[in-house]
Amino acid sequence: MDESILGQLLRVTAAGPVSGEQARAALERGKAKLAAGERDAAAVALREAAMVPETQLAAHNLIEAENLPGAFSPWMGLDATIDPRDDVYGFFTGFGAWSSPMRDYLADGWRTLSELMLLLEQAGRSLVGFESVLEFASGHGRFTRHLARAIGAQRVTVSDVVAGAVDFARAHFGVQGFDSARRPQDVRWPQQYDLVFVLSLFSHLPRATWKPWLARLWEAVAPGGLLVFSTHGAEAVRSAGVELDAEGYFFALSSESNAIDAQEYGTAFTSEDFVRAALAECAPGAKVHCAPTWFWAHQDAFVVHKTVAGGGA
Numbered sequence: 001m002d003e004s005i006l007g008q009l010l011r012v013t014a015a016g017p018v019s020g021e022q023a024r025a026a027l028e029r030g031k032a033k034l035a036a037g038e039r040d041a042a043a044v045a046l047r048e049a050a051m052v053p054e055t056q057l058a059a060h061n062l063i064e065a066e067n068l069p070g071a072f073s074p075w076m077g078l079d080a081t082i083d084p085r086d087d088v089y090g091f092f093t094g095f096g097a098w099s100s101p102m103r104d105y106l107a108d109g110w111r112t113l114s115e116l117m118l119l120l121e122q123a124g125r126s127l128v129g130f131e132s133v134l135e136f137a138s139g140h141g142r143f144t145r146h147l148a149r150a151i152g153a154q155r156v157t158v159s160d161v162v163a164g165a166v167d168f169a170r171a172h173f174g175v176q177g178f179d180s181a182r183r184p185q186d187v188r189w190p191q192q193y194d195l196v197f198v199l200s201l202f203s204h205l206p207r208a209t210w211k212p213w214l215a216r217l218w219e220a221v222a223p224g225g226l227l228v229f230s231t232h233g234a235e236a237v238r239s240a241g242v243e244l245d246a247e248g249y250f251f252a253l254s255s256e257s258n259a260i261d262a263q264e265y266g267t268a269f270t271s272e273d274f275v276r277a278a279l280a281e282c283a284p285g286a287k288v289h290c291a292p293t294w295f296w297a298h299q300d301a302f303v304v305h306k307t308v309a310g311g312g313a
Contacts, residue, residue, distance in 0.1 A: 005040045005069045012047050023052035027059055032064060043068040050102075053093060057084055060102050072106055078149045079172045080106055085164060086140035105142060112199065113146040115295050116228070123289055123303045125226065127195075131155060134193040134220060136180070137201040141169045147175045157193065184209060184216035192222035198229040202275075203236075203299055204265045206251050215282040224308045227283070232269040233300035235293045240269065247261030275302060 003011070006223050008085040018026065030045035042062075047070055049059035063071050064080045072080035082089050082105060092105045117127045128151055138158035138263075148156050153174035160166055166177035181187045196217055205213060214229075221227050242250045248271030272290055277287055279302070294301035 001081065007043045008040070009047050009070050012044055013051070017051040018048060020052060020054050023055040024050045027055045030059065030062065034062070039066070039068055042066070043070055056093075056101065057082060057089070076106065078145045080145070081172055083140040083161075083164070083168045085205055086142070087162075088142050090141055094307060097282065109142045109144075109146045112143045112295065113150060115301075116197065117150075119291055119294060119301055119303060120226075122291065123305070127151060130194040130225075132191070132193045132222070133157070133195045133197065134159065136196060136198045136217060136220075137161075138165065138169060138177075140165050141173055143199065144169050144175060145173050148175050157190070159187075184212045187216060187219045192225070193220055194222050194225040196220050196225070196227045198227070198294065200230055200299060202229050202270070203232040203268055205268050206266065210249075210268065210270075211278050211282060214278055218283045218286075218304070218306070221304075221306045223306055225306050226306040227306070228229070228301065229304075230295050230299040230301050231275055232267070232298075233272060233275075233292055235300075236298055237269045237271075239298075242269050244271055244274075245267060247277075248272075272300070275300075277305060 017023070026045045027049040030042045030049060033039075033042035037173050046059040046063050046068065046275070049055040050063065052180075061081050061084075062068075063301055064073055067073060080102075082102065089101065089105050092101045092108070130151065133147065133156050135144055135147060135149065135156065135158045138160045139162070144156065144158055155175075156175040158166055158169045158175050158177040159180045161182055162182040166179055169175055170177045178188075178190060198217060199214070202210065217229075218227060237244060237250070241251070244250050250269040252267045272292075275290075276288060279286060282305055285307070287307075289303040289305075291301040291303070293299070
């Protein structure tokens with residue numbers, strides 16, 4: 001009896017990674033099998049190539065594009081394609097077991113969705129109740145794909161400054177999107193949004209643009225809506241061993257991004273008092289909720305409520 005495709009995939013996985021030369025050959029063999037219509041054989045060859053860093057992402061994306069056995073998309077219910085230019089995926093390739101970067105990357109987006117939903121529940125709101133959501137500094141869709149599935153792509157708008165990121169999200173996840181700008185004063189909001197979600201941007205901004213970006217993003221929030229953003233707070237300060245200045249701020253010229261200059265996008269640490277003082281200036285009268293170490297058990301979360309009329313606007 002012929003071995004099942006599941007058995008073949010398990011056998012290849014159990015055998016572990018092959019050499020780079022063998023992986024390159026497996027990738028080409030997988031492409032040839034696809035061209036010949038031999039889907040199961042293609043899936044086995046591409047699985048072999050997907051276990052070696054050099055060919056990993058190319059093999060993964062072919063498996064997803066062709067919906068081959070072993071693809072993530074059918075059981076996750078979303079497009080699991082990963083853009084090769086994604087710096088966040090590049091970060092994941094340096095962590096975990098040799099076989100896990102795609103799985104870890106996709107699971108981390110799901111984790112962010114869960115964390116956001118629970119945070120909003122604490123604030124007395126439900127994610128599915130927002131008619132319009134802006135994910136700002138959205139990258140190449142680590143989180144976007146999960147958000148679009150949860151509330152519907154028609155409710156989601158994304159924005160990022162990295163070339164190609166918004167186009168990738170529009171093409172693969174069906175969301176709306178617009179390119180951001182390097183200076184906050186140059187961004188033009190198509191509309192105001194019920195929820196503006198900004199994950200891990202304020203944890204990277206230099207002092208010169210920290211408050212200007214906060215003020216500009218506050219303008220994108222519709223009356224009655226929320227601004228949610230994250231920062232490197234007290235626990236991140238402790239674990240990194242940095243020392244905040246008198247205002248409660250520290251900036252380092254380094255980050256996981258290769259696409260943005262470190263002068264514009266490094267690593268920022270802020271005290272809760274620093275953030276609250278900035279909010280008092282940029283969003284006067286707004287109700288603020290802080291949840292320490294909320295995202296990734298590392299970054300603090302801030303939920304800022306804009307009143308329907310008057311205060312906090």
